[in-house]
Amino acid sequence: MNTEIWTFIFVTISLMLYLYIGWRSRVQDSKGFFVADQSVPAIANGAATAADFMSAVSFISIAGAVSILGYDGSYYVIAGTGGYVLLGLLLAPYLRKFGKYTLPDFIGDRYYSNIARIVAVIAALIISITFVVGQMRGVGIVFSRFLQVPIEVGVIIGMVIVAFFAILGGMKGITWTQVTQYFILIVAYLIPAIAICNILTNIPVPELAFT
Known part of the structure; x- marks a missing residue:
């Protein structure tokens, strides 16, 4: 089987796993x-946070910024x-301590001000929309290359998949999906790194190849 078939199998299995979770x-x-019933272990939360940081926005945008x-x-x-x-x-410890689910609720109650709450809502919307636009653009690019469809169609496909497990599972579904994505990303990063090092230096361990 060629590389495209292996890629299709790998991505399809990953997507099915996300939907199942x-x-x-x-x-x-x-x-x-x-808040996922506050039942997610700390290690899993760390893995989910790392996977979120290695998202399309970070991977594509930061790489592009460094390139330019x-x-x-x-x-x-x-x-x-x-x-x-x-x-x-x-911020996170105090949000948990106050028992609030969103930043606007926390800020509004912490400072006893509805104006502060409204400002927090506006700031959260601006930041979230900016982040989601970049994220969905990255998802659209990935699906357009993978499925050979226009970027707009790729964005819609990505939105449907994300909406499925986000609406059903909320933060719990998103967190465990991110944990799974963390391990998939690590494997996806290691495979080309090991292959390139093995080709260039005949040493399959990147840490040893550049010492």
């Missing part, structure tokens, strides 16, 4: 939908990574 992670209440801007593009990598760490350390 979304179906198995169906939730019945708001706590399960927004050169060394200056690496600032986006540093800023994005630092932002993730700051959010995890300075």
Whole structure:
């Protein structure tokens, strides 16, 4: 079998696995939908966060920024990574402590202000829409190359798949899907790295090939 067939099999199995996880992670209440019943282990949360960071936006946009801007593009990598760490350390624990599901709810109750809540809603919408637009564009590009369809059709296909497990499983379905995606991404990164190192240096371990 050629490379295209193997790629088709690998991607199809991955998508079916995502849909299965979304179906198995169906939730019945708001706590399960927004915070996955607070039942996800820390290691799984870390894997899900890492997979989210290695998303289409990060993988395509940051690579493009580094390609176009050169060394200056690496600032986006540093800023994005630092932002993730700051959010995890300075905001996430207090959000959990207050028992709130969304940032606008937390900010509104924390500062006793509906105006602050509205500002937080607007900021969240702007940031989320910007992120989702880039993410869906990346998904559209991937599906357009994979299925040989227009990018617009690829975006629609990606939206349908994401909506399926997001609506059914909420944060629980998304989290476990991201955990699965983490391991798939690691394997997908290792295969070309090992192959290239083996071709160039006859050493299949990248860490040893460049020492």
